[in-house]
Amino acid sequence: MNTIGWPNFRSLNQEGIVFAIAVVLFVAAAIGLPGFIDPNNLVAIVRSVSVLGILALGMAVVIIGRGIDLSAVAIMAMSVAWYLQLLNSGTPDGLAFAYVLAGVLAIGLLNGFLVAYADVPAIFVTLATGSFVFGYVRSQLITQDAVPVPQGHWVELLGGLRFLDIPIEVFVFAGLAFLFFLFLRYTKWGRYIYFAGDNPVAARNIGMPVRPMLVLRYVLSAFVALVAGLLTAASLHSINTRVVNSTLLYDIVLVAVIGGIGLSGGRGGVRNVLVGAALIGILLNAMTIIDIPLLYQNLIKAAILLGAIIVDGIINPRDEQTAQQGDI
């Protein structure tokens, strides 16, 4: 194989490439940028991608099962906005939280049911439920784009919580990453997700409960979104539903995909999310330190993503053997 002159990069997949880029960037930033290597800055990097990473974990599980959840950001912002609105209008905390949990569960179930049992493509279902959640909550349940956290409420206290001077988001991200790792690696349904994602028909034929598993994944993703929303509100002392219109959703997919989780399903894991999040975190932090305007930041981010995909395409070419049915 090496006779054409290509060095043997076969062992290097996209995850490896992105990891390599992240390491190179990290070293370059550590040498070139004053203050980058400071422990506080490193904590800030991890923190800045914690919420993104948490959302990407939920997205990863859905994508591995050959789906996609485009309603994640809407669920994240709107569930918490509704919760805070209920609190602000005097609903008892326990009751308000129960309402919101029920709402999140219902949307997760609806997503899962429509994809699994009504056989509607996930991309359409979640696009529609995302818009529905946003439109309904925004027009019927809350009065303002931004809903503040009531003073002294536990969500506000959560935002100030530190262990060893490290913000709580970092621990939640780490904890969830570990739980998802355990789930995907060591539980039966976790392992099954890979089979169902790789070949749903075959998985079903050998007797896996493919459909209930699908529903579970969307419910998981919805709850993960709620956690991400609570952490966002905790830090900012309010939640702004404008985030639904932002590029956050694409950033979530970006983190998952750039880390090497194929959109065609069946491949990847928690490690890919961590690698993807690390790259984005280092990149954004370095660019902010250098003071690069946002427009160029987006350009650079996109160029690196494109670069990673192209390099992956060269060293891991797709052919009839590696391509799967349902590749996007």
Next chain:
Amino acid sequence: MKLIKTLMAAATALAVTAFVAPTFAADDPGPAAYAQALKGKRVMLVPLAMGFDLAQGWAHYLKTEVEAWGGVFETRDPNWVVDAGAQAITDAISSDTRPDVLIIHAPDLNSYSKLMKKAQAAGTYVILVDNPANFPADAFIGSDWDRLGQLEAEAAIKGCGPNSSKKIGLVQGDQANSSSLYQYAGIMKVLDKNPDFKVVAKPDSNWDATTSRNVTTTMLQQNPDICSIIDFWDGDATGASAAIRDAKLDGKVFLVTTGGGEKAADCDKLVDGTYGAVVMTDLARQSGDMNAIIKFLLQSGQPAGTSHTYIYTLEKATTKADLKPDSCWDLKALQAQAAAAK
């Protein structure tokens, strides 16, 4: 005969004077002309979104006035999506109930220029509010963003004090919105005159609080001795304030921002020390200016696009020290009032 004629003439004269005299006293032509020019006229507000304080405040004050003189007031909610706003304007122009006055909150300098031209060609007066655009509208009402930036910079310099590090950080909005670009230009004008004060970083928040928090965290990490930060909008300055709080620099970094002067968004945060100074727009007065220009245009009889008026709202940097009970307006109170009226 002659006598009768004279008598009749006298009687007529009497009658005429008797009837005319009181009518003459009561008949000020103003209200009738006013009512005739305004009655049934349609006014439409297309803000960036209906879900934030400025738009809700404008809508409240405009609706009250327009409905009082017998007009129809409508709003459209593009929800921060430029395309949706363009669609709303297009639909409005071509509908049977074309608005007579269109009040547009432009998302950037150019997006709606063609549509506004179309609206004027169709006979609709176009009023730009808050954000200027590259278009000769019938009137612009809003902040002079350059001046506003200067006020922010002056407040930041004052907040820093002469014995500080004299390092200032900016959290800009984006590089497309006129309010962000002009604000920046104004700030730099003042800082050019005070060369010992330096801008150490000027990231963009893209008007998003989480981004504002992240870039401010990095900024404070790199320059822990920053004495003041200017965040370009109170909508995302909650992020900058979170970063300051997390870095345990409360009270050490003087946070300056700008907003619509809503109580919960601005005054409450001045009181609790989150913001050091807020350059606030007097929203009631700004809405009053809009109402006045609407009434003027509808009575002027001039075709749309004839005159171009700029009405800049008086801006002032408010700190905790000069906060008065009426410094802010209260959105919750307005909403309660509106709910009670239903």
